Amino acid sequence: MLRRLPSWVCEATTGKDMLVSTAFVNARIYTVNPEQPWAEAMLVDGPTITAIGTEDHIRDVAPSEAEIVDLQGRMVMPGIHDAHLHLLFSGLKFRFEPRLSPGADSRQIIRDLTSCPCAHPRDAHGNEWVVGGEFFPPAVGEVDRRFLDEAFPDQPVFLYDYSIHHGLANTRALELAGVDETVADPPGGRFLRRSSGELTGEMVEQARWPVMRAIPDHPEQVSAEAVAWAVSMCHRYGITSVQEASANPQALRAFRALEQQKALHLRIAAHLVWREEGFGGASAAELDQLIENRHQWRSEHVDTGFVKIWLDGAPLPPHTTQAGLTEEGDVEKSKILVPPAELTEALTRFDAAGLTVKIHCAGEGAVRTALDAIAHVRRHNGPEGPAHEVAHAGFISEQDYGRFQELNVTAEMSPAMWHIPEYGLQDGFRFRTVLDHGAWMTVGSDWIITENPNLFPGLQGMLQHGNQAVDLTAALEAVTIVGARAIGRQDVQGSLEVGKSADFIVLDRHLFDIPIEETGATQVLATVFEGTTVYTAP
Structure with a gap:
């Protein structure tokens, strides 16, 4: 049976429990195998590549019941x-935590934090922690917990800075972490202080550890x-x-x-x-x-x-x-x-x-x-x-x-x-x-x-x-x-060869044929992992 893009995904490639052959033909396959850098077609049985080469060869060796997927001349390469x-930090950051507007000042940070219907982790004492980021220090101006305390006097807040290596905590977060004015700078870290010696709430590198340990999962x-x-x-x-x-x-x-x-x-x-x-x-x-x-x-x-x-x-x-x-x-x-x-x-x-x-x-x-x-x-x-x-x-x-x-x-x-x-x-x-x-x-x-x-x-x-x-x-x-x-x-x-896992992607352009300045805009049309199609572009 022949299928064509964009509806090229085969039901046969969506279930790993069945050993189903699929022949991907009419493609420009960059294999990353120096002994056979390019191919026209590829045969996949279940999760494994069983043949790769010319289209005529693949059609000859493909079982009669094999799915035939026409890739319409698209470029194929190994999965990246x-x-x-x-993975976890990125998933939490972009799906569940408050995101700060780029270049946000202190007022915008508060608006971003208070307007987000986010999932705040709750500790054993019922405190809901606001954890988000990232603030850009030059945009904030004076990086100090005062503006967080005004908006969140009773709720602990911790914000990552744009490097992810430093952070800012409000007074409640410092209290729950057991950090007060007597705290000493740890090896490899530093607590920033006001001219009076009071903590600003900004923590550099390993000084973040007490607060980050206090944040509930x-x-x-x-x-x-x-x-x-x-x-x-x-x-x-x-x-x-x-x-x-x-x-x-x-x-x-x-x-x-x-x-x-x-x-x-x-x-x-x-x-x-x-x-x-x-x-x-x-x-x-x-x-x-x-x-x-x-x-x-x-x-x-x-x-x-x-x-x-x-x-x-x-x-x-x-x-x-x-x-x-x-x-x-x-x-x-x-x-x-x-x-x-x-x-x-x-x-x-x-x-x-x-x-x-x-x-x-x-x-x-x-x-x-x-x-x-x-x-x-x-x-x-x-x-x-x-x-x-x-x-x-x-x-x-x-x-x-x-x-x-x-x-x-x-x-x-x-x-x-x-x-x-x-x-x-x-x-x-x-x-x-x-x-x-x-x-x-x-x-x-x-x-x-x-x-x-x-x-x-x-x-x-x-x-x-x-x-x-x-x-x-x-x-x-x-x-x-x-x-x-x-x-x-x-x-x-890492390469498309017989015996290796069928992990490959279909691209919207031929990387070797386009001007360099168009490389960054490349779109993935489909991603196949172990012979299973796990993504197709809308």
Whole structure:
């Protein structure tokens, strides 16, 4: 039977329990397989690709009962791998929490918070917490809890700033968190104060932890709905595989709930949070226990063989907390959030256990500290351990580029806002230099910072980054097969080959034929995961 776009979705591809053959024909299939980079047609049996090649060949080998899907000459490519996003946080943020108007001042913030029919989590004492974001400090002017106290004298409020690394709490939230004027700045964090010494309510980096620990979890059903929506957004943008960069207990419970409902149509490499109590939503001891018991949370689509470490902050004003290098080339140690000896000990232990570690590094100094620790691990445990990752990898010293390939470290580029002029990050993210040094490079959206996980604008930016631009082949490899390699799934996903999972997307344009400046506007017409159509464009 022949079907045509836009109603090309086959009932046969909507049920994984039936082993049904579907022949996708009349397509331009970019396989990302160097031995067979292009094909015209593909045969899928259940969740698996069983043949790929010319249309004549596929029609010859297809069973007589096979569905025939005419893709009308559309471009097909493997499903995208997003190397860095936050499914639960993004789902809650964009579906259930108050969203602040861009550039909102204090009055607009209050209007936004009070007009939102949002789901506020309730603690054991009946307090409904207002949690939202993100405020832009220059727009607010004086960042102080006074304006929140006037509008919410009895209700706790916590707002993220635009970096997600800092926040603002009102008096009630500070009280419930046990924070008063006597509180001392923690290692790696700072409580801002008025000239009188009183707390303003603004907290930098790890100073947020007491308040964030006090925020109650949403009901598990809300978290599951948030993740389900986030997964649907991934499908909309052609993403079939992700690295969850903050797999805390709440996220893992939501993943499990969806998996049990057979509704988790996404591969998740879950980076379990180590030590970072803000993003982890639990105490350091509880997070350690989660890593210890990681196998309990593993499932068909969730791999818990990964860990996330935050080594420094964010390169965004007014609180630039990234660890750079001094003029003498030394690491800014005051901005390193994990003492190097503790980092090395943890990495050595995780590496020996076969866990792949993603290390958040915003500045050159953090990158060097991470590479130094990994170098110790390679000497101590041997060179054959997991390919650990430097997350963000936006600013790297010239002396350190060659160490990525030498130490088998993946440069995970999740630039998020690098191409927005007002943030001043355009000089970073040296894609060409990373590849010229023989390193593996992946790309992530850092969804939570961005409005959605759409990676096509980022791909366009990679093609237009001056002398740091890369060609389209390299850019597509970064979001497909290299991403699969980073999570040890290159034999299953990342390219369209016989025996691999039928994870692919249909695009509205031929990326290799269009002007570069049209790449970012690419639309996904359909997303297929394990042979099941999980998204079709309206």
